[in-house]
Amino acid sequence: xxxxxxxxxxxxxxxxxxxxxxxxxxxxxxxxxxxxxxxxxxxxxxxxxxxxxxxxxxxxxxxxxxxxxxxxxxxxxxxxxxxxxxxxxxxxxxxxxxxxxxxxxxxxxxxxxxxxxxxxxxxxxxxxxxxxxxxxxxxxxxxxxxxxxxxxxxxxxxxxxxxxxxxxxxxxxxxxxxxxxxxxxxxxxxxxxxxxxxxxxxxxxxxxxxxxxxxxxxxxxxxxxxxxxxxxxxxxxxxxxxxxxxxxxxxxxxxxxxxxxxxxxxxxxxxxxxxxxxxxxxxxxxxxxxxxxxxxxxxxxxxxxxxxxxxxxxxxxxxxxxxxxxxxxxxxxxxxxxxxxxxxxxxxxxxxxxxxxxxxxxxxxxxxxxxxxxxxxxxxxxxxxxxxxxxxxxxxxxxxxxxxxxx
Amino acid sequence: xxxxxxxxxxxxxxxxxxxxxxxxxxxxxxxxxxxxxxxxxxxxxxxxxxxxxxxxxxxxxxxxxxxxxxxxxxxxxxxxxxxxxxxxxxxxxxxxxxxxxxxxxxxxxxxxxxxxxxxxxxxxxxxxxxxxxxxxxxxxxxxxxxxxxxxxxxxxxxxxxxxxxxxxxxxxxxxxxxxxxxxxxxxxxxxxxxxxxxxxxxxxxxxxxxxxxxxxxxxxxxxxxxxxxxxxxxxxxxxxxxxxxxxxxxxxxxxxxxxxxxxxxxxxxxxxxxxxxxxxxxxxxxxxxxxxxxxxxxxxxxxxxxxxxxxxxxxxxx
Ligand SMILES: Cc1ncc(COP(=O)(O)O)c(C=O)c1O
Numbered sequence: 001x002x003x004x005x006x007x008x009x010x011x012x013x014x015x016x017x018x019x020x021x022x023x024x025x026x027x028x029x030x031x032x033x034x035x036x037x038x039x040x041x042x043x044x045x046x047x048x049x050x051x052x053x054x055x056x057x058x059x060x061x062x063x064x065x066x067x068x069x070x071x072x073x074x075x076x077x078x079x080x081x082x083x084x085x086x087x088x089x090x091x092x093x094x095x096x097x098x099x100x101x102x103x104x105x106x107x108x109x110x111x112x113x114x115x116x117x118x119x120x121x122x123x124x125x126x127x128x129x130x131x132x133x134x135x136x137x138x139x140x141x142x143x144x145x146x147x148x149x150x151x152x153x154x155x156x157x158x159x160x161x162x163x164x165x166x167x168x169x170x171x172x173x174x175x176x177x178x179x180x181x182x183x184x185x186x187x188x189x190x191x192x193x194x195x196x197x198x199x200x201x202x203x204x205x206x207x208x209x210x211x212x213x214x215x216x217x218x219x220x221x222x223x224x225x226x227x228x229x230x231x232x233x234x235x236x237x238x239x240x241x242x243x244x245x246x247x248x249x250x251x252x253x254x255x256x257x258x259x260x261x262x263x264x265x266x267x268x269x270x271x272x273x274x275x276x277x278x279x280x281x282x283x284x285x286x287x288x289x290x291x292x293x294x295x296x297x298x299x300x301x302x303x304x305x306x307x308x309x310x311x312x313x314x315x316x317x318x319x320x321x322x323x324x325x326x327x328x329x330x331x332x333x334x335x336x337x338x339x340x341x342x343x344x345x346x347x348x349x350x351x352x353x354x355x356x357x358x359x360x361x362x363x364x365x366x367x368x369x370x371x372x373x374x375x376x377x378x379x380x381x382x383x384x385x386x387x388x389x390x391x392x393x394x395x396x397x398x399x400x401x402x403x404x405x406x407x
Numbered sequence: 408x409x410x411x412x413x414x415x416x417x418x419x420x421x422x423x424x425x426x427x428x429x430x431x432x433x434x435x436x437x438x439x440x441x442x443x444x445x446x447x448x449x450x451x452x453x454x455x456x457x458x459x460x461x462x463x464x465x466x467x468x469x470x471x472x473x474x475x476x477x478x479x480x481x482x483x484x485x486x487x488x489x490x491x492x493x494x495x496x497x498x499x500x501x502x503x504x505x506x507x508x509x510x511x512x513x514x515x516x517x518x519x520x521x522x523x524x525x526x527x528x529x530x531x532x533x534x535x536x537x538x539x540x541x542x543x544x545x546x547x548x549x550x551x552x553x554x555x556x557x558x559x560x561x562x563x564x565x566x567x568x569x570x571x572x573x574x575x576x577x578x579x580x581x582x583x584x585x586x587x588x589x590x591x592x593x594x595x596x597x598x599x600x601x602x603x604x605x606x607x608x609x610x611x612x613x614x615x616x617x618x619x620x621x622x623x624x625x626x627x628x629x630x631x632x633x634x635x636x637x638x639x640x641x642x643x644x645x646x647x648x649x650x651x652x653x654x655x656x657x658x659x660x661x662x663x664x665x666x667x668x669x670x671x672x673x674x675x676x677x678x679x680x681x682x683x684x685x686x687x688x689x690x691x692x693x694x695x696x697x698x699x700x701x702x703x704x705x706x707x708x709x710x711x712x713x714x715x716x717x718x719x720x721x722x723x724x725x
Binding site for chain 2 (some may be wrong): 018027028029030034038175176188191192194288290292293301303305306307
């Protein structure tokens with residue numbers, strides 16, 4: 001097993017030139033992908049230093065996505081909980097209803113800059129697929145989305161949304177027919193069609209430079225939040241909370257605060273039916289390091305290293321791995337990762353809806369549940385900032401079904 | 408939790424923008440590890456792979472390297488299939504270690520892995536198959552081909568020790584390019600397991616050179632940018648690419664991906680030291696209803712390719 005890692009003086013120094021976050025991350029791919037990854041890394045490094053690229057990105061984030069997203073003080077929820085104040089970073093108000101668009105806008109622009117005419121994406125719940133299809137339409141690029149056959153059945157509304165946006169949705173029937181298999185299939189497409197194709201990965205997973213690049217595009221969330229906290233509250237929050245599937249909304253919020261050691265950081269993983277049940281998706285809380293999808297990180301596998309099926313009430317957290325930077329933050333002790341069960345997430349969903357008039361995505365409801373738990377243990381004058389990563393409209397059918405209500 | 412002391416630190420906007428210092432963000436193009444001390448030692452030792460390629464060179468023949476998945480269609484048939492392949496002219500056997508997420512494989516090998524896993528194959532079982540094969544065949548080199556994670560979970564030390572004891576000669580870790588091999592190489596070297604690398608048409612000359620320095624056994628040259636079993640083999644293209652790779656890599660070159668027929672194998676034999684055939688064989692084996700049928704399918708598939716290769720090399724010699 002890996003030895004504990006000493007926390008660095010500066011958390012902004014990762015990853016190294018080959019994409020390692022301490023012992024995690026890297027480029028664990030077949031040789032054929034090494035050249036396209038190198039090409040992508042160079043293109044990204046150039047783009048992020050190009051003021052024209054940044055200006056265009058900022059413009060779209062403002063006028064197309066609707067940024068900045070507000071920080072909202074959930075006063076009635078905080079009062080009902082009876083502890084620290086709960087603040088919400090409202091990524092649910094973004095165009096397409098989640099943080100995912102921050103990343104797809106950035107990668108979409110990069111695809112166009114690289115002269116690629118076709119984008120591909122993997123999706124589980126369909127949120128990243130919708131965000132990719134949206135950007136493809138906006139930029140006039142062809143879009144193919146890989147989605148597990150099981151997920152296509154579970155998320156028919158999002159499949160239809162992608163089609164309305166002009167994307168082709170390809171069912172993936174290999175393996176467990178879910179998100180991880182969709183990612184495998186998208187990689188297979190990419191290696192075959194790399195001459196004209198850009199692969200937009202939807203979370204901070206995959207081989208370098210993806211975990212770094214997706215983090216950077218989502219870090220707009222934390223950068224805004226840091227400024228907003230000082231403007232609105234005159235101080236940084238005492239704690240940050242975000243749900244962790246692959247970990248893109250979480251790292252987006254956390255990253256700009258990593259060197260503010262006084263800010264506690266909590267990632268909420270999907271504990272499903274409970275961490276002991278075997279039916280969960282809590283890779284850090286219950287997994288072991290291994291290699292999947294091009295990087296070394298915490299994984300959920302059987303004793304022989306075969307990746308196991310995961311479970312969460314929220315399809316977007318249903319992933320057996322986690323971004324390598326989270327693995328590193330866990331080992332350095334900079335962030336803590338906790339499990340939130342399906343039931344806890346559902347209870348938080350309802351409490352937020354009733355107290356504040358906000359329907360949170362089931363993924364985000366895991367963060368709300370952790371914020372509520374934490375608030376109970378802290379005094380009233382402390383501030384907890386939770387990332388409301390997406391809105392719950394996509395989940396109303398799932399919730400109705402779970403609660404035995406026919407619409 | 409006690410209330411932490413509170414300071415607001417304003418970080419200059421530039422660093423905040425991406426949260427990265429410029430040094431951390433240089434391109435990722437390959438930087439390989441230095442050779443480990445054990446490596447020269449293990450290379451100088453004549454192992455089964457080196458002996459086989461030396462003999463092929465001496466006799467002017469092209470090596471034939473079939474790939475099959477351990478445990479597919481049935482673990483009980485695997486060693487019989489392996490012996491049949493050797494009898495039909497295989498020089499090296501690549502034995503696939505099934506994995507739940509074979510990212511570089513096409514549908515045929517994906518399904519084959521799924522079948523093997525569904526029947527309970529695991530790394531223990533694979534090593535058991537090798538041991539059993541080795542008890543009757545002391546010559547034919549065996550290369551385990553697969554992905555890192557099953558070995559990571561098994562434990563490197565434990566794997567390398569048991570694999571060497573079982574009679575494994577080399578490993579081909581599909582998702583372990585030379586850049587990521589630093590940590591596994593010393594363990595493999597210690598147990599004299601050759602690490603076979605993949606090279607492909609997209610490998611840059613700089614990376615080919617580094618690979619050449621690290622290569623053990625042979626280098627597996629992937630004939631096109633794509634996944635196993637795809638119908639993308641463009642012979643003219645491969646011809647040029649291999650010729651270029653040849654100038655840099657002095658280890659034997661085995662060419663694979665997408666080879667389905669004796670004609671294709673013969674065409675590639677002009678450039679390569681060996682040809683690897685996987686999906687087309689696995690596809691035939693999958694149709695077999697019992698061990699006898701599987702053995703017959705293996706023989707029927709491989710023997711004509713062997714004859715065609717030998718006929719071609721005789722012609723070349725004459
Ligand atoms: C609203 C929302 N939050 C969170 C996630 C989980 O992804 P990540 O952990 O990358 O933020 C998803 C994924 O679909 C999502 O739709």
